[in-house]
Amino acid sequence: MNNIIEINNLTKKYGKARGISDLNFSVKEGDMFGFIGPNGAGKSTTIRLMLGLISPSSGSISIFEKDSKENKIEILQRVGYMPSEAMFYPKMRVDEIIDFSAKLHNKNCKNQSSELCERLKVNTKKKIEELSLGNRKKISIICAMQHEPDLYIMDEPTSGLDPLMQKEFFDLLLERNKRGATVFLSSHILSEIQRYCKNAAVVREGKLITVDSVEQLAKANAKRVKIYGICEVPKLDGIKDIFQKENNVEFLYHGKIAALINELQHLSIDDMVIEEPSMEEIFMHFYEN
Numbered sequence: 001m002n003n004i005i006e007i008n009n010l011t012k013k014y015g016k017a018r019g020i021s022d023l024n025f026s027v028k029e030g031d032m033f034g035f036i037g038p039n040g041a042g043k044s045t046t047i048r049l050m051l052g053l054i055s056p057s058s059g060s061i062s063i064f065e066k067d068s069k070e071n072k073i074e075i076l077q078r079v080g081y082m083p084s085e086a087m088f089y090p091k092m093r094v095d096e097i098i099d100f101s102a103k104l105h106n107k108n109c110k111n112q113s114s115e116l117c118e119r120l121k122v123n124t125k126k127k128i129e130e131l132s133l134g135n136r137k138k139i140s141i142i143c144a145m146q147h148e149p150d151l152y153i154m155d156e157p158t159s160g161l162d163p164l165m166q167k168e169f170f171d172l173l174l175e176r177n178k179r180g181a182t183v184f185l186s187s188h189i190l191s192e193i194q195r196y197c198k199n200a201a202v203v204r205e206g207k208l209i210t211v212d213s214v215e216q217l218a219k220a221n222a223k224r225v226k227i228y229g230i231c232e233v234p235k236l237d238g239i240k241d242i243f244q245k246e247n248n249v250e251f252l253y254h255g256k257i258a259a260l261i262n263e264l265q266h267l268s269i270d271d272m273v274i275e276e277p278s279m280e281e282i283f284m285h286f287y288e289n
Ligand SMILES: Nc1ncnc2c1ncn2[C@@H]1O[C@H](COP(=O)(O)OP(=O)(O)OP(=O)(O)O)[C@@H](O)[C@H]1O
Pocket: 014, 017, 018, 019, 020, 037, 038, 039, 040, 041, 042, 043, 044, 045, 046
């Protein structure tokens, strides 16, 4: 598979302030790729650089195997971008915005836009200023999808959408991914990255922390352990996020299970459950430092 996105030694400084620093990663054709990081990590900066909205201080990006600076217009015709803020001209009607966006792609998108409006339950005759945040986000989705791009770049797409619409949004994205499109999804919501993405990169304070398959990232050798019959915590390294109750104790454990069992054999436990933690827990406790 070709690399649809390739980011090489990418650095962006805002004056003296840090944007991102020396990022390197790539996204393969047909991937659903998650881009994860806390506030201010550099996710939107990376996306704006990919789209040529801002210029890098150093480094390069290639999209569809073409330099993103030299082939910006050609690249943007094949990209569907959904920004994190759903901002439009407030006095325009929804159908006018959707037509305007289609014209920017020089494409007749009528069939696609009608289907999207129906599935996302959008009233096209309303003015933007009359819409809630969630309804404005739906317009962003339509503008990013109606021209059936080869690459979807979505920046915090589901914030503001209700659960039914989130599901509809991911159904749409998965359908297009199945037809061959590549998806780059920036999100704080780790459960949606875990559920829908194949691979992911983690950024923090402008730097790349790790890139791996979501399956591998979610493993991280950590387990959620619940022990019944005792309330003391085993004396072992790698134990975090402890909840103690009268007759049971629960924690995240990052280490060898044999070492845990060895430690527990001296205690009079009634029962024990060892399960996979959610990605949310792993990131909270193991990637934060
Ligand atoms: N226009 C700007 N001028 C100066 N600094 C900026 C500018 N835009 C972003 N930054 C800084 O660059 C860093 C990365 O910001 P960015 O918006 O890319 O993060 P993010 O991961 O998208 O965060 P969030 O999840 O909160 O949207 C932050 O330290 C931010 O303060």
